[in-house]
Amino acid sequence: MSANRLSSAKRIPARAKLIDAAHLLVRRQGYCATSVDEICAAAGVTKGAFFHHFASKEALGAAAAEQWTARAEELIFTLPPWVRIEDPLERLLAHIDFRLFMIDGAPEDFTCFVGTMVQESFASSEVLRSASDASISAYCERLAVDIEAAIALYGIRDGVSAISLAYHVQAVLQGAFIIAKARNALKEARESVLHLKRYIKMLFNRVDTQ
Amino acid sequence: MSANRLSSAKRIPARAKLIDAAHLLVRRQGYCATSVDEICAAAGVTKGAFFHHFASKEALGAAAAEQWTARAEELIFTLPPWVRIEDPLERLLAHIDFRLFMIDGAPEDFTCFVGTMVQESFASSEVLRSASDASISAYCERLAVDIEAAIALYGIRDGVSAISLAYHVQAVLQGAFIIAKARNALKEARESVLHLKRYIKMLFNRVDTQ
DNA sequence: AAAAACATACCAACCAGTCGGTATGAGTCA
DNA sequence: TGACTCATACCGACTGGTTGGTATGTTTTT
Structure with missing residues (x-):
């Protein structure tokens, strides 16, 4: 029994902590501006652990993109109560409302990890581009x-x-995420999503019912 | 008279060449991934010239954002023939068509310099964030x-x-730019702009007239 | 002559990635 | 039960190359 180690049951594996830290830091600073040392510090692990789990920074990016897909599937398509709305159009509009509701607080908390990463990697890393595309x-x-x-x-x-x-x-x-980052305000980003909702209602001839 | 120098009338100043190189490289690789050395090499000038004209890489970013605004004003709102269409709604729809038409070739040639830069700098550099916002x-x-x-x-x-x-x-x-980069294809990006055009027509009750 | 526009050489800090080593727990067999 | 082996997880000092930025000298323009 060691004092400075948690039991295997309660210990969060370093791999998961590194991916979480990457999600946080890359959304705030971008992929290139986030160093491996920084990710390790945020995850509370050493560089040795990083390169034990990932062959390269690029490999972490790809793994983090994969994890991002699973996270979205859970947080957007599984856990929320409105996903069980029976009427598919009502469910779709609830989806848009939910995405609108998510635009709150700091951009690093509601923006998209893969959307940020692909901007910097689409031409230089096919691995990261295709991982982002997949997500x-x-x-x-x-x-x-x-x-x-x-x-x-x-x-x-x-x-x-x-x-x-x-x-x-x-x-x-x-696009709304970029507007929110540039404006340092949420108004225009939210209104853009409201435009989207109005468009969808018009497409389904549901303009009268609010 | 020196042989390896052009006359002052024909020589493009280093400052303008550096900004052009920054526009090209940042759109392709992102702001952080583009080094000062790389920009100098692409512009065909030395590092001494770079830091003679710009106090820092950040200062170049801000100047390039300002130049981007002037460039857009000229290429989108001044030069094209359709800007002289009298009917404002027809002119607006021609604007959307023009933006749709621009989505062609490689992403680094049609995507937005400030949109790319602000993703990496909104939280770390107020100078670059506000310069991007201004544009x-x-x-x-x-x-x-x-x-x-x-x-x-x-x-x-x-x-x-x-x-x-x-x-x-x-x-x-x-948003269409991000989709184009991720997909490594233009179909979904173009269709998104077509959705936008349909939305605008619906807002103005112009759905019947194609 | 004086200032602006470059060029060259250089630097400390930081970067991704390496490497030899340790800690730990599961499996094996006497 | 306890000594032995082995694989996995993790550690932290180190490296070669790159980074943004500087100091100083030279050329060109006014």
């Missing part, structure tokens, strides 16, 4: 299932496709 | 003038404000 596309494809159900039930204007609208939702959110 | 907001305020004219002439649904819609346009574009 964003997984979100969109999951969202498209709900949109498709709403289309099947209510129809949609102009033959808009579910997956195309899902990517548009993602684009508005990513 | 984005200048674009939005300029665009809002045209939107306001369209509203005055045709009215708009739900009392949508011109400046709010302008920021939404900007958000969709910034």
Whole structure:
């Protein structure tokens, strides 16, 4: 029994702590500006532990992107009560309301890890670009299932496709994050998401019902 | 008379070459990943010249943001023929078409310098954050003038404000850039701008006229 | 002549990544 | 039960190269 070690049952593995620290720091500072030493310090582990679990900083980025997908699936598509709303259009609008509600506090707490990382890596690291793409596309494809159900039930204007609208939702959110960061305010970012909600209601001819 | 120097009339000053190189490299790699040495090499000047014109890398970033605003004003709001379309709504829709048309080739050629830079600097450099904000907001305020004219002439649904819609346009574009970078394809990014165009037409009750 | 516009050489700090070593717990067998 | 082996997890000093920035000298323009 060692005093400075927690029991194996209660100890959070270094790997998970490193990924959590990466999520936090990269969202605040960007991928390149965040050093391995900084991530280790934030995670409370040493550099030796870092390179025991990850072959490189790039490998951590890819693993953190994968974890980000799982986190989004849980926090957005599984845990919230509104995911059990039966009507698919009401569920879709609740989804947008939820994303609007998430835009609160500091940008590093509501912005997207992979959206930030891909900006710096799309041309220089195919590993990070495709890992980010996988995360964003997984979100969109999951969202498209709900949109498709709403289309099947209510129809949609102009033959808009579910997956195309899902990517548009993602684009508005990513864009709103940039506006929030630049403005150092949330007003314009939130209003942009409200524009998105109005657009979706119009597509489904639901403009009258607030 | 020196052979390896151009005459003063034809020589592009080092300052302008450094800003151009920064625009190119930062859009491709990000702000942090682009080193001062790299910018100097791309501009064809030495490090001494760099620090003669700019007090720091941060100062170059701020100057490049200011230049980006002037560049956008010229390339988007002055030079194109469609800016002289009289009807403000037609002009607005032509603006969206133009932005859609710009999404072509490599992301580093159509994406936004300040949008990329602000992601990495919003929390760590107030200088770069406010410089980026100034550039984005200048674009939005300029665009809002045209939107306001369209509203005055045709009215708009739900009392949508011109400046709010302008920021939404900007958000969709910034988001589309991220999608394009992540996907390594232009389809989803372009479709997102088409969703934006459809939304604007709906707001102005112009859904029937293609 | 004087100032502005460069160029060259250099520096301390920091970077990602390496490496030899230790701590710990599970499995094995007498 | 207890000595032995082995794999995994983790440690921290170290390295070669790169970073933003500086000090000083030279050329060009006014």
